[in-house]
Amino acid sequence: MMNQPIGEEEIFILPEGDKISFGELIDDLNTTRVIFVGETHDRIEHHQIQVNVVQGLLRNGKEVVVAMEMFERSQQPILDRWSQGLLTEEEFLNEVKWETTWGMDYNLYRGILDEIRDRPLKVLGLNIERDLVRKVAQHGMDGLSHEDKEKFPGMDLTDRQHRRYIASIYKSHHGGSAKDFEKFYEAQCLWDEAMAETLSQFLQSPGGKGKTVLVFAGSGHVAFDFGIPKRFYRRTSIPYKTIVLKEWRKKIEDELTSAGTSSPLGNFLWITKPAPPEKKRPRMGVVLKEKEHPKGLWIEKVISESPAEKAGLLPGDQFITVEGKEITKVKDIHDALSEKGWGKDVNVTIIRDGLKKEITVILPPLEE
Numbered sequence: 001m002m003n004q005p006i007g008e009e010e011i012f013i014l015p016e017g018d019k020i021s022f023g024e025l026i027d028d029l030n031t032t033r034v035i036f037v038g039e040t041h042d043r044i045e046h047h048q049i050q051v052n053v054v055q056g057l058l059r060n061g062k063e064v065v066v067a068m069e070m071f072e073r074s075q076q077p078i079l080d081r082w083s084q085g086l087l088t089e090e091e092f093l094n095e096v097k098w099e100t101t102w103g104m105d106y107n108l109y110r111g112i113l114d115e116i117r118d119r120p121l122k123v124l125g126l127n128i129e130r131d132l133v134r135k136v137a138q139h140g141m142d143g144l145s146h147e148d149k150e151k152f153p154g155m156d157l158t159d160r161q162h163r164r165y166i167a168s169i170y171k172s173h174h175g176g177s178a179k180d181f182e183k184f185y186e187a188q189c190l191w192d193e194a195m196a197e198t199l200s201q202f203l204q205s206p207g208g209k210g211k212t213v214l215v216f217a218g219s220g221h222v223a224f225d226f227g228i229p230k231r232f233y234r235r236t237s238i239p240y241k242t243i244v245l246k247e248w249r250k251k252i253e254d255e256l257t258s259a260g261t262s263s264p265l266g267n268f269l270w271i272t273k274p275a276p277p278e279k280k281r282p283r284m285g286v287v288l289k290e291k292e293h294p295k296g297l298w299i300e301k302v303i304s305e306s307p308a309e310k311a312g313l314l315p316g317d318q319f320i321t322v323e324g325k326e327i328t329k330v331k332d333i334h335d336a337l338s339e340k341g342w343g344k345d346v347n348v349t350i351i352r353d354g355l356k357k358e359i360t361v362i363l364p365p366l367e368e
Contacts, residue, residue: 009049009272014264025243025268026056034203034240036215036229038222038266041104042281045272046245050216051111053243054121062212064121065202069217070102070109071125073198082113083120099330100290101130105281112216124202126215128153128194134300137187153197156234157189161261162226169220192221196231203238219244224263242266247274282337282363284308284346288319288330297327311361314352321349342366 011020013028020028029035037053039046057064071079078095081087087095092113098106116123132151135144141152157163166188170181199215202208221227222242229240244266257265285306289298297319302309319327322336323346340346343365350357 009045009270012269012271014266014269020268022052022056026053026060028268029057029241030060032212032239032241034199034213034215034232034238036217036222036240036242036266038219038242038244039216040245040247041218042108043245043247043272044108045247047108047112049245049270049272050214051115054112054115054214057212057214058119063210065124065208065211065213066112066116066121067124067126067199067202067213067215068112069126069195069215069221070104071096071123072101072127072129073125073194074129075101075125079123079125082117083122085117085120097290100288103288103330105334122207122211124198124213126195126198126217128190128198133187133191136190137183140183141186141190152190153193154235155189155193156231157186159226159230161224162230165224165226165261188227192227193231195221196228196235199228199232200235203236219246223265224261225266241268243268243270245270245272247272249274281334282340282342282366284313284333284337284361284363286313288333290330297329297333307361307363311359313348313350313359313361317350317352317357319348319350320356323347337363 011022011025012018013020035053037050039050054064054066075096078087078092082092089110093099093106113123115121128151132144132148135148141149141155163185166185167181170184195217199213203211203213215222215228217228222229223244225242229242232238233240246269248271283306285303285308286299287301287303289300290296291298299308299313299315299317299319301315302313319333321327322333323340325332325336327333327336337346340363342363344363346361346363348359348361350359
């Protein structure tokens, strides 16, 4: 049984399970050209760790590039201008359309982006356009137009261990039919292959020569090497190492193994203490789309078994108010839910099929 960290965090080298210090970790990474860091997106501690790793490598004299899942590769000119100090934070967030491209609270990522701008460092946008991934998730690869299919990177859908891993995630979070899973799996592979392709092209370009690339992505894209790492190696044969960040919780051991594989979770496992309750924000369980014309906020997807689904919210619903406050941006939703708090009833007004409708969403209590 793995105990809760005594200090702020504990680092283990895998598969041996020996504890190491942060300094030992950085020294171990000294000759590694590509380092994947798998995060939990809404954990501020994970993003602080990422900043620390950047700083540690810089102290060792490395030329660091930060590659991020959070940005699409089409946004590279904007990212370059941010690195060069040519954009204010407000301009940057508007140009990358942060609220609709990524949608997480920017405060979680501010430390990383400030570090990139202040050094300055190159930040590499890894992701393919999100609309293409959504189309695959909805219609499958065969359901897309020839024009969309031409945008696909080289795809490998044959890894049975990866399929079992993604199936376990899908079953616990989504339910649904086997047909729906096939679309979901194709979308996940497209995501991973596209990011692996972007990373490979950069490292094989003149701009990537001599660089140490830190890849920041969700842990599901990094764990067991299934997602981006193996697909990157297939393209380049460049050695890499992986760090998987996990918040301590009861039964954490269940997350450290995958059915059908003897591979370790990563080269390193970094366990952080549970986030204080005040740092965890309640969520309805919807994917939102912000439009300019007409201005407003629509539900693009309702997460299975979420508070939103249980309340009867549907894709295509437009938010008008939450708790009587006008809603026009994603941030408005985040702020309203944070103000209301866990375990509370939230009254929302939507427009559906041209008619206003009042709905009560019951937020779940905060999990221990």
